[in-house]
Amino acid sequence: MAPALPTIPAPRANTADVPGARNQVHGRDDVLARLLDVCRPSSGVRLAVVTGPAGIGRSAVLARTRELLAHCGVGTVDIRLAREECPAACLTTRLADELGAPATLSSPMSLNRLLTAVTERRGPLAVFLDDAQRIGPRRLPELVRLIEALTCAQVTFVCAVRTPFAASRTALDPLRHAGLVHEERLRPLSAPAVRRIVSDRLQAVPTPELLAAVRNASRGIPAFVHGAVDAHVHGDCVQVVDQHACLGANRSPRLWRAHPLAAGLRELGAPYWLVLKALSLLHPLSGPVPALIAEVVGLSEQRVREVLRALREAGVLRCGKGGTAWTFRVPLLATVLDACLGPFERRRISARAVTALWRGEASCADHNYLPKRLAGAGRLIDPERAASTLIERSAAARPDEGELADSWASAAARLVTDPARHAEVLHRHAVTCGLHLRFDSVAQSARTVLLAYPDQLTDDSLQEALILHVLGLAARDPAALRDLADDPPGPLTGRAAQHVVTRAAAFCLLDQWGRAYDELTRNSQLWTEAGGSTALFGTFLSAVVGAVLGRSVPTGCPGGQVDAVGTTADVLLIVARALDFFAELYEPWRPELPHRDRTRAELTLRAGLFGKWDEALVLARSSIAGAATSGRAGVPVTVPHTMAAIYVARGQLKRARTVIEAARSQHPLLSHVLAAPESELEATLGAHARSRACIERGLAHAAESGALLGTDMLLLRMTIAELHRGNLAAAQRCAARIEQIAQRLGTPGARRYHLLARVLVEHDAAAAAELVELAEELGRPFELACALGTIAASGLGDGKTVLRAYELFGDVDALIMRVRLRRLMRERGISVPGRATTVSENERLLATLVADGLTNAEIATVLGATSKSVEGRLTRLFQRTGLKSRAELATAALGGRFRRAS
CATH class of the missing domain: 1.25.40 (Serine Threonine Protein Phosphatase 5, Tetratricopeptide repeat)
Structure with a gap:
């Protein structure tokens, strides 16, 4: 006998800890507007029906609609239905009770009189029925007849019906033909709506990679969007870096056993619960999946097929490839169910999947599926064969599969018993984890092999x-x-x-x-x-x-x-x-590694050097997020140095300071180089004493460690500081030290700093020409722009030099440098190109500095203007944008309103 179609309990999103999550509805503004419109007495609509699958947010839409109607002065009544079928007479009794009338109503006529009396006294009324599918297919026509018989035009019934619910299609026909029903089918959320949910949950800007992962896992269904966020947070997959929520490397989303999304599925009971848990591991397979499930759960294959068909009709599963492939409609369900598997269940199901693949009974397109199941099966399969495959696959894992590589190599080590082989596998595990920056595992395996198996190496x-x-x-x-x-x-x-x-x-x-x-x-x-x-x-x-x-x-x-x-x-x-x-x-x-094999830190430096600053920032955040499992060795100092330098050049001074402080707390190697952007930051704010102190601390740290690399950039900053103080002799001494460093290091970078120092201190035209030639040869736009700007400021370049530097700074959106060059152009009578661009840049920089909390006097220092001029600029900006205060301006800036047009 086929099992009855299961009643899938609605997924419950875990939003208890989310600020303002109560009745918060994202991406449903149009739906809410239409529901409010049809609930007006003049609409002629008696019944509004909101439909959609489990977890789509029907209850949230009803709750929000009720709030909005109450705010508009429309009376509302909320009737909650029990799980069993509910006759119309029971509904009328419940409604009378909610309205404070005697609970003796038994006919549509008496209900009609009651509603007429109530609306004459209180005005329009909306009656809300959530989960109206619980009325049941046999009782639904009674409700339709009751609504159809109403003559009171000021009452609207608003129902939520979970689909699939075939009975509603025909039962509502009389109301459809009379034009008395309005239907809203809730669809999966759009990308912007998902972005708002993730942003609200994490209180940070989600990266495109994180958003894609959440949308793919949830299919845009709100309850599962929240569940996907839970899975990424619980799995330690998300790191907030620089106000952005990034996917951390080498982690897989996972949920806890008692997650609310699992509760509804668990209530189904056997056989549905058993079949679903087995399918959570077997769904990637193509082949005799029902037979495999039957074998591991102890049911007949026919019974399993009936359960699978019922779950498909209930909207939980999909079936493809002629019935040989069963998958979840919402991929996150597999993660939910995986968390509910016991250790022996996992081993038994994994072992059966492995033998099916080894025997050729089934196939799988996912090249990671077999090693995952091998790691889960333990010793229930051939350990030597499994260990060999696991070692091979862990060595071939991609850079973003570090957690898998770690678990596979670790599983291989647990399977082998021969001491020599065990030492070899442990050593390979340490190497693999090192390549994926998983240094906890590196230290553990290396220590084990050194102490337990030194003679085997x-x-x-x-x-x-x-x-x-x-x-x-x-x-x-x-x-x-x-x-x-x-x-x-x-x-x-x-x-x-x-x-x-x-x-x-x-x-x-x-x-x-x-x-x-x-x-x-x-x-x-x-x-x-x-x-x-x-x-x-x-x-x-x-x-x-x-x-x-x-x-x-x-x-x-x-x-x-x-x-x-x-x-x-x-x-x-x-x-x-x-x-x-x-x-x-x-x-x-x-x-020279292929692009795909370089680390994010390596790619960050390259992008920063070659003028791809937006890309560099994205890579830098990703690098830091991925290094959350790597410790200090995961992020070289070049990453925060690149970020801070970009932020200072763009006027995002608060973010630059945050990056520098966070990096220092990790004690990276050669951390003295962070003093360069920090010194530039302080000088930009006019804090020249603090700027000089930063350089001195950086040089002292370098001297303590013995490092010479990176001190040339600090000494160049010191040269600029001495020239600002009018101390030419001290500046010349700094330039001489930079020359000595260039001779010792012998790198193009060190040579560049030496030439910059000569231009600044000696105004050497030959050095200027060589500097430009070197910068062009290196192909680094920002360095070339800085060279041209320095040459122009030193009086060695003409108008073309200034304009070329100005254009290059514009390419990377270096707003601070553009402001400085505009001052230089005005001083020398050079026309500033692009008035509209200039106005836009000034507004963006002004908004950015206000958002950083700078006073008018501090902003004036940054812009090289007066406080009165800044006040005037702010007034004009408020007038143009309609913003009323600095707080509103800061909020708009942080929200991206003044972002550079692409």
């Missing part, structure tokens, strides 16, 4: 494991790393030459470049003669230390270079990324 693998362990500690426990760096040779520090290289790596990761240099040079013969990966890592670290200090350091490889292969190449890449500061850092063995 080759010398090369042992050195790799030592380096990986150091990297893991650097990311998560710098204090433990400091202790380790001072430890004598041992299991976690290596023997002799390995100990030297491991300590040097630790010193680098502790930002102690002088100590790393001493360790490598003092013991150069020991590690250079060791050969293998020890000499390779020693040579690499020597190159890095040499680049940071501007010194020559011994190498252990011919020509200072060795071709790394296998896991050695992988570990070298991990270390290179952990020590990756600037594009010009010497990395002789690092290949």
